[in-house]
Amino acid sequence: MKGKFVTFEGLDGSGKTSVLKRIEKYLQQKTTINYLLTREPGGNQIAERIRQLLLDANSLGMDSRTEALLYAASRRQHLVETVLPALTAGKLVLCDRYVDSSIAYQGAGRQLGEAEIAQLNNFATDGLQPELTIYFDVPPAVGLARINAHRVNEINRLDQESEIFYQRVRRSYLKLNTTFPERFIKIDATAELSEVSNETLRVLQNRLPLIFKS
Ligand SMILES: Nc1ncnc2c1ncn2[C@@H]1O[C@H](COP(=O)(O)OP(=O)(O)OP(=O)(O)O)[C@@H](O)[C@H]1O
Ligand SMILES: [Mg+2]
Known part of the structure; x- marks a missing residue:
């Protein structure tokens, strides 16, 4: 595969979507890089419908394993329909959440x-x-x-989790960070948005020099 696959991870409110918007602006205005910005789960019709089911406030009674299976199903469809074709076409694929989210949220958060x-x-x-x-x-x-x-005025099912749940999720992310030191880069996201965005761009430039050289 010719493209490069980069994922963005972190707790709700850590700034993934905000930073990705800024990175996209940079890519559009300052480079000719052929990229795809997409999100997990979703990005195509089938996966979006699964996402709606997952985030629906009325799905409060959903079993944890059902939830894990739906995320995995949505991820599969997104991968096949959206990510793989873009990688085959040689694009830089920036994906908001991927497998690590499920390991942290369903594996550790929900204790599966x-x-x-x-x-x-x-x-x-x-x-x-x-x-x-x-x-x-x-x-x-x-x-x-x-x-x-x-x-x-918007509240979804995951927003109603406790801080203890999110502590388990964060611990799991930090564990992944030590398990996969080559792939995983941790950024302190408590800093100002512009600082976090600049740091993210630096990491991308350092790790993907061939793509960012132009
Ligand atoms: N570094 C930052 N400092 C202060 N506020 C921030 C920062 N980054 C993001 N925010 C604000 O925090 C809120 C959540 O950010 P954002 O939606 O980007 O997080 P997220 O990681 O995408 O969350 P989710 O997983 O729920 O989608 C937004 O209102 C955003 O403007
Ligand atoms: Mg987001």
């Missing part, structure tokens, strides 16, 4: 077991790992405070 969720996702992705994962690290309270400060 990180190894079990890794295995489930290995089946869903046929083992496709990103080249690079940028992880935005914040304590749960920081992420939750940001979300609450900017909330416009």
Whole structure:
């Protein structure tokens, strides 16, 4: 495959979507890089419908394993329909969340077991790992405070999780960071948005010099 697959991870409110918007602006205005910005789960019709089911406030009674399977199903469809064609076309693929989110949220947060969720996702992705994962690290309270400060009367099912849940999720991300030192890059995301964005761009430039050389 000619393209490069980069994923972005972190707690809710850690700034993934905000930083990716800035990176996209940079790519558009300052480079001729052929890229695809997409998100997990979703990005195509089937996966978006699964996402709606997952985030629906009415799905509160959803069983944890059902949730894990739906995320994996959505991921599979997104991979096949959206990510793989872009990689085959040689694009830089920037993906907001991927397998590590499931390991951290379903494996550790919901306590289904990180190894079990890794295995489930290995089946869903046929083992496709990103080249690079940028992880935005914040304590749960920081992420939750940001979300609450900017909330416009919208609440989804995951927002209702406790801080203890998010602590388990963060610990799991930090564990992945030590398990995969080559792939995983941790960024302190408590800093100002412009600082986090600049640091993210530096990491991309350093790790993908051939793409960013122009
Ligand atoms: N570094 C930052 N400092 C202060 N506020 C920030 C920072 N980064 C993002 N925010 C604000 O925090 C809120 C959440 O950010 P954002 O939506 O980018 O997080 P996210 O990681 O994409 O969350 P989710 O996983 O829920 O999609 C937004 O309102 C955003 O403007
Ligand atoms: Mg987001």
